[in-house]
Amino acid sequence: MTPSLETKNLTIRFGGHTAVDAVSCAFHPGELTVVVGPNGAGKTTFFNLVSGQLAPSEGEILKNGEEIGTLSPSARARRGIGRAFQLTNLFPRLTVLENVRLAVQAREGLGPNFLRRAAALRGLRERAFSHLEATRLKEVAHLPASALPHGDQRKLEVALLLAMEPDIFMFDEPTAGMSVDEAPVILDLIADIRKDKTKTILLVEHKMDVVRALADRIVVLHNGQLVADGNPDEVIALPIVREIYLGIPADEEDAA
Amino acid sequence: MPATAMSAVPHVSGRTRTGRLVIYAIALAIGLALAVAPFIFPDVRSQEVAARICVFIVLVASYDLLIGYTGIVSFAHTMFFGLGAYGAAIALKQMGPGWDAVFLGGGAGILAAAVLAALIGVLSLRVKAIFFAMVTLAAASVMLVLASQLSEITNGEDGLVYAIPALFKPATKLLTNANGRVETLFGVALNGKLALYYFVFLTSAAMFWLLTRIVRSPLGSVLEAIRENEMRTEALGYRVVAYRTAVFVIAAIVAAIAGVVWAVWLRYTGPASTLSFSIMIDILLMVVIGGMGTMVGSIIGVTLMSLAQYYLKDLMAAAAEATASIPLLPHVLEPDRWLLWLGLLFILLVYFFPAGIAGTLMRKGAH
Numbered sequence: 001m002t003p004s005l006e007t008k009n010l011t012i013r014f015g016g017h018t019a020v021d022a023v024s025c026a027f028h029p030g031e032l033t034v035v036v037g038p039n040g041a042g043k044t045t046f047f048n049l050v051s052g053q054l055a056p057s058e059g060e061i062l063k064n065g066e067e068i069g070t071l072s073p074s075a076r077a078r079r080g081i082g083r084a085f086q087l088t089n090l091f092p093r094l095t096v097l098e099n100v101r102l103a104v105q106a107r108e109g110l111g112p113n114f115l116r117r118a119a120a121l122r123g124l125r126e127r128a129f130s131h132l133e134a135t136r137l138k139e140v141a142h143l144p145a146s147a148l149p150h151g152d153q154r155k156l157e158v159a160l161l162l163a164m165e166p167d168i169f170m171f172d173e174p175t176a177g178m179s180v181d182e183a184p185v186i187l188d189l190i191a192d193i194r195k196d197k198t199k200t201i202l203l204v205e206h207k208m209d210v211v212r213a214l215a216d217r218i219v220v221l222h223n224g225q226l227v228a229d230g231n232p233d234e235v236i237a238l239p240i241v242r243e244i245y246l247g248i249p250a251d252e253e254d255a256a
Numbered sequence: 257m258p259a260t261a262m263s264a265v266p267h268v269s270g271r272t273r274t275g276r277l278v279i280y281a282i283a284l285a286i287g288l289a290l291a292v293a294p295f296i297f298p299d300v301r302s303q304e305v306a307a308r309i310c311v312f313i314v315l316v317a318s319y320d321l322l323i324g325y326t327g328i329v330s331f332a333h334t335m336f337f338g339l340g341a342y343g344a345a346i347a348l349k350q351m352g353p354g355w356d357a358v359f360l361g362g363g364a365g366i367l368a369a370a371v372l373a374a375l376i377g378v379l380s381l382r383v384k385a386i387f388f389a390m391v392t393l394a395a396a397s398v399m400l401v402l403a404s405q406l407s408e409i410t411n412g413e414d415g416l417v418y419a420i421p422a423l424f425k426p427a428t429k430l431l432t433n434a435n436g437r438v439e440t441l442f443g444v445a446l447n448g449k450l451a452l453y454y455f456v457f458l459t460s461a462a463m464f465w466l467l468t469r470i471v472r473s474p475l476g477s478v479l480e481a482i483r484e485n486e487m488r489t490e491a492l493g494y495r496v497v498a499y500r501t502a503v504f505v506i507a508a509i510v511a512a513i514a515g516v517v518w519a520v521w522l523r524y525t526g527p528a529s530t531l532s533f534s535i536m537i538d539i540l541l542m543v544v545i546g547g548m549g550t551m552v553g554s555i556i557g558v559t560l561m562s563l564a565q566y567y568l569k570d571l572m573a574a575a576a577e578a579t580a581s582i583p584l585l586p587h588v589l590e591p592d593r594w595l596l597w598l599g600l601l602f603i604l605l606v607y608f609f610p611a612g613i614a615g616t617l618m619r620k621g622a623h
Contacts, residue, residue, distance in 0.1 A: 051491065077493030089491075091484035094477075102481050105474045106492040111499065114475035114506075121474070164492060 002065045004029045004200040005081075005168050010049055010059035019045040021224035022059070029167075030197035032190070034211050034232075035204045037221035038244060043204045044086055046221065047170050050202075051083040052076045063168070077106070082166025086173050086204070088153045092146035096137055096156055099145050100128040103163035128163065135159040136185055151182045158186055162193075169193055171203045175210065183210075190214060212236075220244070275617035283552040283614075286559050287461075294453050295442050303453060305566045309559055310460035311518045316542045317467045317554040318510035324548030325471055326503050327483035329385055331536055332376070332392035335399045336369040336508040338531035340515025343368065345416045345525035346409055353419035362516035366509055373508035377501030400531045415526020424452035424520070452521065459517050463510055468551045470506070479503055480549075538565075545605050547612025556613050564601060569594040 003026035010023045020042045027033055035043050048054040050061055052073035061069040068076055077083075091099050101118065104127045105111060118124065132138045135155045140148060145156060158174055171190065175183040187210060193199050194214070205211055211218065211232065218235040220228035222244045228235050235241055286309075289296065293306035315337055322328040343365020347357040372395070380391045404412050422428060428448030431439035438445045470476050478499055481489040490496045519525045528534075538561065546557025569591045576589040609616040 053487070053491070072490070072495075073487075074490045074493050074495050077491055083491055085488075085491075089485065089488045091481050091488065093484055094480060098477060098480075102477055102489075103492050105477065106494055110474045111478045111494055112475060112502075114470050114473045116474065117469075117472045118474045118477050119472065124474075160492070 001028065003027055003062070004064060005050070005202075006062040006065075007046075007050070008060040008062070010046070010061065011057050012045060012049060012054055013057045019224050020049060020056075020221075023221070023224075023226045024059075025219060025226060025229065027168075027200050027202065029200050030194075031216050032194045032201040032203060032214055033217045033219055034215040035202060035219050035221060036206070036211065036241075040223075041221040042224040043221055044172055045224075047083065047172055047202070047204065051081055051170060077164065077166070080167035081170070082161050082164040082168060083170045084157045084161040084172060084174060086176065088150075088157055090145040090153060090156055090160070093144055095142050095144055096132065096148065097125075097128055097141040099156055100131050100159050100163050101125070103160045104128050104131075107163065107165050131159045131163045134162060134189060151178045154178050155182065155186065158189065162189070167198065168200045169202070171201070171205075173204050173206065175205070175207070187214065208236075272619045275619060279550075279552055279556070279614045279617050283555045286555050290457060291461075293457075294450050295444050298444055301566070303449075305562055307453060307456045307521050309562050310456050311514050311521065312539075312542065312558045312562065313554055314460045314463040314467075314514040314517075315511055316539055316546070316558050317464055317551055318507045318514070319539050320543050320546075320548060320551065320554055321467060321470065321479070321503060321510075322507045323543060324550070324553075325476065325483060326479040326500060327385075328381075328500060328504060329389040330392040330504070330507075331389060331533075332373075332396045332399075333507070333511050333539055334531050334533070334536045335392075335396040336373065336511035337515040337518070337535070338399060338403065338527075339369040339372070340365040340512030341519040341525045341530040342403065342410060342416075342515075343512075344516040344519040345418060348418040348420065348519075349416050353421055355421050358421065358516065358520060362513075362519075365516060366512040369508045369512035369515075370505050373505045374501060377504040378497075381497055381500045381504065396531070396533070396536070400527055400533075403527045403531055411526075413527060415524055415529065417524050420452070420520050420523055422448070424448045424455065456517055456521050459513070463513060464551070464555075467510065471551055475499075475503075483549075541602065543612075545602070545609075545612055547609075547615025547618070550612065550614040550618060553612050553614030560613075564598055568598055568601075572597065 006026040008024050010020055011018065012020045023046060035046065037043050045054065049056050052071060056069055059069070060067055063079055063081065068079060091102065101124055104124050105118070108124070110124070129138065129141070132141055135158055137152060137155055137159060140152060145153065148156065154174065154177060158171070161169060161171070174186050174190070178186065190201065190203065191214065194201055203214065215232045217230065218228070218232050219226060220235060220241050227244070228238050228241050290306055290310055294303065297303070297306065315333065319333045322330055340362060344358055344362040347361020347364070351357040351360070376391060376395060380388050403410050410416065425448040428451070429438040430446040430448070430451060433439045438447050440446065444450065478489065478494055481494070482496055482499060486496055515530060518530065522529060542557035542561050543554065544557070545560060546553030546555070572589050572594055573591040576586045576591065579585040579589060605613070
């Protein structure tokens with residue numbers, strides 16, 4: 001089966017520093033891959049390369065076997081690569097509803113429409129509201145995004161990704177900074193997407209309970225290199241993973 | 257749902273609603289006054305002011321589409337305004353005072369504005385905002401020089417004086433009474449001058465309506481998204497450069513249409529009436545005073561500033577006369593110092609209405 005997303009020898013250098021170093025990795029529909037690694041391992045940079053915010057120094061990115069590494073971020077979004085950002089990246093002075101509506105109308109190709117009132121387009125509104133309901137943001141729909149507390153802004157970030165209805169979902173620490181009772185809403189949503197076997201999910205996450213609960217597969221990045229790739233139990237058990245990710249040196253582990 | 261956000265809802269929206277109501281009421285009042293201006297302000301000077309307000313509302317609103325809604329800083333808006341005006345003016349001068357000249361010349365001017373805007377957009381909207389602003393400044397300067405140098409067709413600094421279609425001549429009788437004299441309504445002669453004002457008013461109203469449609473459309477949302485977060489707009493799948501170019505072209509076309517209307521109204525087109533940078537500065541001030549990113553703001557900004565420009569001097573002359581017996585005060589109120597007072601007025605407006613009058617009262621951009 002052709003992978004839905006594949007990177008071949010993907011590399012980016014910033015001056016002398018290689019942030020992502022020859023990463024070759026394939027992802028398949030119906031699979032939720034958690035990308036782990038310490039801070040600075042290149043997880044977000046890897047995401048930026050796939051969604052197009054950064055151009056690779058070397059290597060290829062293929063979506064359904066087709067090279068997309070030279071396309072603009074908007075062209076990749078139109079081809080079904082959806083991305084939620086780690087640092088909240090919203091339209092601050094627009095309302096929550098307008099934020100989500102923008103993602104829905106992008107999906108529908110309605111952007112160039114300049115004569116209908118956006119607020120009066122029922123289909124747009126209903127779909128935007130369904131995403132707000134899913135992320136429990138309906139009550140704050142008419143507040144500017146900047147007026148939301150941090151946890152709600154993170155949820156809105158996820159709502160935008162849902163509204164894009166991509167084939168490939170990329171979540172960059174979706175629950176970071178969320179309260180204990182907010183995080184499950186997002187994790188349940190991710191679990192729901194996972195049930196749809198046509199979607200490919202990439203998730204950067206630090207919380208080990210989340211990783212264990214959701215991951216079909218774990219990919220470990222360290223200093224920009226892919227150092228481990230496999231099913232969760234095996235990968236977590238690998239000594240190198242315990243060492244670089246949990247900070248427990250392999251030889252001390254037995255002693256502990 | 258967090259308590260902070262909850263408690264903020266009724267408070268903020270209540271204040272916003274009052275502000276909105278006030279702003280819309282003012283804008284509506286101005287709109288109505290402009291609609292019946294020839295009947296309530298029949299003197300020549302008031303007509304001049306009313307027509308200028310109409311045309312400048314279109315010009316300023318179309319500029320706000322760029323700077324306020326999309327976040328594009330351009331200094332070429334008078335260039336597009338001038339292209340429309342000169343198109344109509346040159347044709348009227350060369351072909352004589354017919355509608356064919358207005359449509360052909362005006363159409364050519366509008367087309368030239370659209371093509372030039374598309375070129376500037378495609379070539380330079382990818383670059384940083386400051387460079388784009390510089391490119392537009394350079395283009396506008398070139399156009400200003402061209403208008404004064406190509407004196408064979410533009411008559412240089414003196415500009416063009418021409419006749420306009422017969423319908424708009426003061427001698428034209430729209431309706432005649434039993435004696436064959438021009439009919440009057442509320443004491444106002446139904447002549448060509450009246451037709452000309454309504455040509456200006458209705459064209460401007462239609463253009464303004466179109467702009468308000470655009471900002472509320474899906475396209476308008478994309479423009480605001482670009483202003484708020486260009487990178488995220490791109491990440492949602494919008495071709496940002498294409499949208500910016502498109503809105504630059506739309507704004508240029510609307511400005512050029514305003515130029516055609518202005519050329520017909522004034523019966524004169526010269527660098528000072530269309531292309532000069534002092535007009536560009538007026539547009540900027542009007543947008544800022546009205547409130548960037550609010551279409552109604554342009555109505556308020558243009559009206560306030562035009563009234564000040566036309567009447568502040570008179571008001572000060574009256575005030576100086578009234579205070580003639582008091583020492584010092586008449587000197588401060590000397591009509592020749594009107595620009596000082598205008599400047600002071602701007603500073604106070606910007607201080608008390610940092611987001612413009614409409615912007616501040618409607619709580620837009622308060623965050």
